[in-house]
Amino acid sequence: METPDFDDWVTQRGAALLRFAYLVTRDHSRAEEAVQDALIAAYSRWTRICRTHDPEAYVRRSIVNADISRWRRFFRRETPAADTAPVDPAPDPAVAQAEHDAVWALCATLPAKQRAAVVLRYYEDLPDAEIAVILECSPATVRSQIHRALASLRTTLGTEEVKG
Structure with missing residues (x-):
């Protein structure tokens, strides 16, 4: 199997990686940073990654790791101040949005x-x-993570309905 050119691969997969990063981070700037960090790390090991791994899975995992590392660094170095600014959500008339x-x-x-x-x-x-x-775990762990996430979302929705 021939190693794909790094620049060509990034050109082809960059938009999809950025979408994935946005969905994981929920923030455009953090998504761009996570993709950039992952691609920088992958560049120097590109030939080895293509030989021994699926490059897409490797880079996606690197994106998740980059975001987790960013938050770990943030919480280690900074103490968040109390949020005194009122939250001013921009109302959107579209129900779907x-x-x-x-x-x-x-x-x-x-x-x-x-x-x-x-x-x-x-x-x-x-x-x-x-x-x-991508997450470097077993399929059973994936199912467990999804099950726990959905249970947490159900609990949160149930609490919101009781309040509302």
Whole structure:
């Protein structure tokens, strides 16, 4: 199997990687940073990655790791100040957009690995085996992460309905 050229591969897969990163991070800037960090790390090992791994899975896993590492660094170095600014959500008249935002707000409450598993399953429509390769775990762990994520979302929705 011939090693694909790194630049050509990034040109072909870059947009999909950025979409994936956005769904994992929920922020365009963080998504761009995570993709950039993952591609920088992959560049120097590109031939070896292509020889021994699926480059797509490797880079996706690197994106998840880059985002997790960023948050670990953030919480180690900075102490968040109390949020004193009032939250001013921009109301959107479209019901579909409001539902879309509500779903992503709920997903934002999930831990990073659970969120990544849910995104890979329900947005990217990947099977357990491929998700397991990307997240470097067993397919059973993938199913467990998704089960826990959905249970957490159900609990959150149930609590919201009781409040509302």
